[in-house]
Amino acid sequence: MLTNVPTWTTDRVELLKSHFEAGLTCREIAASIGVSRNAVIGKLARLQLTRGPARAEPRPTKTARERSRKSVPRLQYQILQAVYENAQPLQEEPIVSERRCSLLELSNERCRWPISTPxxxxxxxxxxxxxxxxxxxxxxxxxxxRPGTRHRVSRAR
Ligand SMILES: [Zn+2]
Known part of the structure; x- marks a missing residue:
């Protein structure tokens, strides 16, 4: 349509930029330039001038999502901590050697840990x-x- 005069002439774009940088609201810019507020918002978006309040609003939502995401590893950490705390006493359980054997009876299928004094x-x-x-x-x-144990691994042959 040849009769359609473009809304955004070079002069208006320059005005828009300077008003935006001056901190004017979209409504104030629109009134100053003589275009609709929606036209200002649309042009600002196309120029990637996105400091406006319209873009600032979604940010709290994102932050909330990030917060919930961060809580997941913390939960995993708590689970791991509980697992380790529960596992700790197991290491202190006495070791029951029900199949004690002599040196001659030792084989690859038998624990070579010496009981009592050699x-x-x-x-x-x-x-x-x-x-x-x-x-x-x-x-x-x-x-x-275990760190600090005095037992010599090489004793049992
Ligand atoms: Zn053993």
């Missing part, structure tokens, strides 16, 4: 089923690799 008459080995790939059962594996 050389004593009742000296024997734990004999429990070892953890796969380890010389000891699960309980004695924990003991053997």
């Amino acid at each position: 050389g004593a008459e009742d000296f024997c080995f734990c004999g429990n089923t070892p953890v796969e790939g380890m010389p000891y059962c699960s309980g004695h594996t924990r003991l053997a690799y």
Whole structure:
């Protein structure tokens, strides 16, 4: 339509920009330039001048969403913490060696943890089923690799 005069002449765009930078509201800019408020909002959006209050409103919604997102890892952390706290006493449970055996009876299927003092008459080995790939059962594996343990891994042959 040739009769349609474009709303946004170069002069009006310059006015729009200067008014926007001066902090005028869309309504004030519209009144000043002589266009509709919607035209100002639309032009500002196209010029990516997005400091207006129309764009600021959705932000609290986003922040609320981010907050709920952040609470998820915190929940996972709490679950993990509970798991570890519950697991802690298990390590302190006494290790029951029901299949105690002598040195000669030791095999790859038997825990090599020495019970009592080596050389004593009742000296024997734990004999429990070892953890796969380890010389000891699960309980004695924990003991053997616990920091500060005095037990020598190389003693049992
Ligand atoms: Zn054992």
